[in-house]
Amino acid sequence: MSPRKHHATPESAVEHVHDAFGTAEWWRTAVIYQVYPRSFADSDGDGNGDLGGIRNRLAYLHDLGVDAIWISPFYPSPQADGGYDVADHRDVDPMYGTLADADDLIAAAHALGIRVIIDIVPNHTSDEHPWFQAALAAGPGSPERARYWFVDSPGVPNNWPSEFGGPAWTQVADGQWYLHLFDRKQPDLNWENPEVREMFAGTLRFWLDRGVDGFRIDVAHHLVKAPGLSDVDADWDAYNRGALPTNAVPFADQDGVHDIYRQWRALLDSYPGERAMVAEAWVTPHDRLARYVRADEFQQAFNFDYMRATWDADALRAQIRTTLRNADSVGAPATWVLSNHDVIRHATRLVRADPTMAPWILEATEPRPDTGLGLRRARAATALMLALPGSSYLYQGEELGLREVIELPAKARTDPDFLRGGGHRLGRDGCRVPIPWTKDAPAFGFNDTGASWLPQPADFGDYAVDRQRGRDGSTLELYRSLLAVRRQRQLGNGSLALVDLRPDVVALDVTNDRGTTRIVLNLGSAPWPIPASARVLVASTDGVTDLLPTDCAVWLTD
Template sequence: MPNHWWREAVIYQVYPRSFADSDGDGMGDLPGITGRLPHLKQLGIDAVWMSPFYPSPQHDAGYDVADYRSVDPRFGDLGDADKLISEAHALGLKVIVDLVPNHTSSEHAWFQAALAAGPGSPERDRYVFRDGPTAPNSWTSMFGGSAWERVPDGQWYLHLFDVSQPDLNWGNPQVRAEFADILRFWLDRGVDGFRVDVAHGLIKEANLAEWTQPTAVLGGLDPVGPRPPMWDQEGVHEIYREWRAILDEYEPERILVAEAWVAPADRLARYVRPDEMHQAFNFEYLEAPWRAADLRRVISSTMAANATVGAPTTWVLSNHDVIRHATRLGYPVGQGRQHGIGPEDPQPDTALGLRRARAATMLMLALPGSAYLYQGEELGLPEHTTMPHEFRQDPARARSGETVVGRDGCRVPIPWEADAPSYGFGPADASWLPQPATWAEYALDRQQDVPGSTWELYRRALELRRSHGLGRGDLVWQETSSDVLALRNGDVLVTANLGQSPVALPAGARVLLTSEPLDADGRVPTDVTVWAVV
């Protein structure tokens, strides 16, 4: 099989407004990212994925795009984007950008033209407008409330997310042509690929069939129940085959990455068939409980499903939409999915969460395929669980009637220097979301060259992953107790102890790396992962 870089790449997600602020206005920006690229090179990642930096009213943190061919002045300009791409390439790093094709901002020129043109116009046909004295159906927004909004002339438009994010009509040839041109615009500027937002949502059933079952913020689909009329429709695959043909015109190789909350695994695998996308995030793995049997089942089933289409599996534990795994794993095993944590909620066991997070990361990085890291997880950052609600900006909170805390806790600007203003996020104290006082202990300058620190654990794990070829290896399960995951990948034996008692390594095992020290008898303690060669 050809040595495609994306099959084993470790890709680092940058959330631009929270990564690095170059001018002190409290908002991260493209020059700030460019200035910190050497850190990412030193960490050992292969590519950077950047969340949206396009012009936007920022009602949903940039996922409400007003112009797909420019840069929001908050983040810089096209020259800054070109410089970032150039400097990343000079360091040997690929650059992936976010593409948001399910919806535009309500301030996008197309939507403004649709409002001005009126019912029945070609401009309105680019979106999903319908007539009627009441909403066309009972669909609900993923952020809460109705998915339909009425305009002054009486028509309704669909918005599966915020009211400021009208859904596009992907049955309209103009929409398809527009996004083909947007792909070429960024490909011509040198980007190495696109992470496709809500990749499973572009096509809706033509009759907009009734659907009254509840929705959850970015929740996965029921693997056994009926498929909702707005998600995972067959027509999405035709779109991605068209896009793949465009990307295949470019050298070096460019990639498409699906954000698709789709289950079961064999349906998700359809997105990564040879003529469609290259990767699809494994959200089933992200949501798996910290239990050996559950993790083994998900790892085996998703790898088997992807093998049928010749695709690698794409592992992920944290991103900008979910609670950071250093916090998520600090709660009792099997607790239901949380949609944000506030100061009045039960708080996690921070030490336990970090211990398990380090073990979970080492397990993930040992698996064949590609892996994604979310900015700050290499520092062991937890969720900001005590943020006062008046600072929160996630539209999910307001639209849910404040029953959902929202995603702000995982989006707080990250710390670089313990004793600097805004912990080194920028040259001033300003920070668009408040940083907790504990951020100093997680700062990069407190962890570099410190044995046992989380940053050094990540750096060493990525170094070993590359030198032992784990990303392109083969997984062979080893028989062990029900509370332990043991596998071989090439010459590396991986042991993850999720049980209550220490477990022994095989005789003669030479330890390469541990998420926490072994016990006095050389055994693997609870919630620890070990890489060794035997």
């Protein structure tokens, strides 16, 4: 690179935040790619993605440079909530294949050096699960009903809301009510019952014996409910915005959940190969979240406060600082994430009208965002995230720059958040649309027939893998470059210092035995001058050399 004639912006302060890890377990630094199986790749042409489709695309994931995949539920399910209403935790839904297909996928992934994490859904089952059907048949007071939360009450037992609208209680024919924090087809299990604990311990062993490398635990903070099932006495809107501690409500982040996870951790530790668990725990503040990743519980917990952070330099610095210090207090890695199957894709979310809105809530009246600005910010946000020490999760299609599909017709939508809410909230279907592989192919290469369980918008062809592979400046090639440089410079494990360059610029130094990498994200209105002595390793906007434009991030070294 040719020398530049300008000088570095003077540095006023360097704040040391984090030391490098002393150990090198894979889960401390891994980049893990989430596969939502129904929407990833369809091998049999029925319009639904499947395990065979995932296996067929493993080479793509290997070339992308990820260390592991997390596969969302593929178990038998009536699909009332995208497979998170599980009817059998130890089998594969015929829509996705067979147990033999799961075994083949695990083996094929391992042959490419890709680890496999699968979803475990312990808070609830499907109402079509044999246990719940037995509970309905057995009646009040039976051992079968004791596996769930059935109560006698003259009216709705309390004011707990369902995540998908309406009360969290449904009355059955004999007059009792059962609890469901999610859809009424997802009755909550009673974790005070030893049979429930035994069933899930057996389920973990079942999949560990088949070779999986770990588990993502769905709504890990919800399993234990406070004694008495008392009313919620909190501002629900403030709670959803993360302004209140998660344990302000009696069905979340109760202390008893930690006993469960200590038992599970001991079980995982009895297997070879550094098996790991990641908690989907929407828990604030950070010191409460850190309790889930103590040495004898989870190895990882998703950092959703970072996902919620607004596009603001002070907010991002505060989240980086708080996240790393709380994780370090218990010897755990930070676990960074920007998108998943439950939230608005960050290429859309980062330019939404109300940046403080919960990332899973998409109102039907929300203005359509600027997709060009959204993609620019998404690329910059990803460049910042992938430089941070710890582990990072990617959601399928974000490496293509996919936007949230807001314009899905009502008749196509399947999410209970939309169906139970009367259409006032659009739900999560927009981030679950099947991803495009080939522009000029049926269903954009999702399969060979053109069938697709959710309709793909016409512009998805422009995001297709074949349109981006090998093209300088494409989002796919940016992700490949970021992951390659991250691996080369071992950015997942390094010390971190926040550098004061300018109030509207986030800058940090990651240092390890590969040297120091400086990451700079410009959130201001004026360009930031790149020092003449610096070498650009990768930038989120193509062609960056002398000046870092707004909404752009760069990785630098001497």
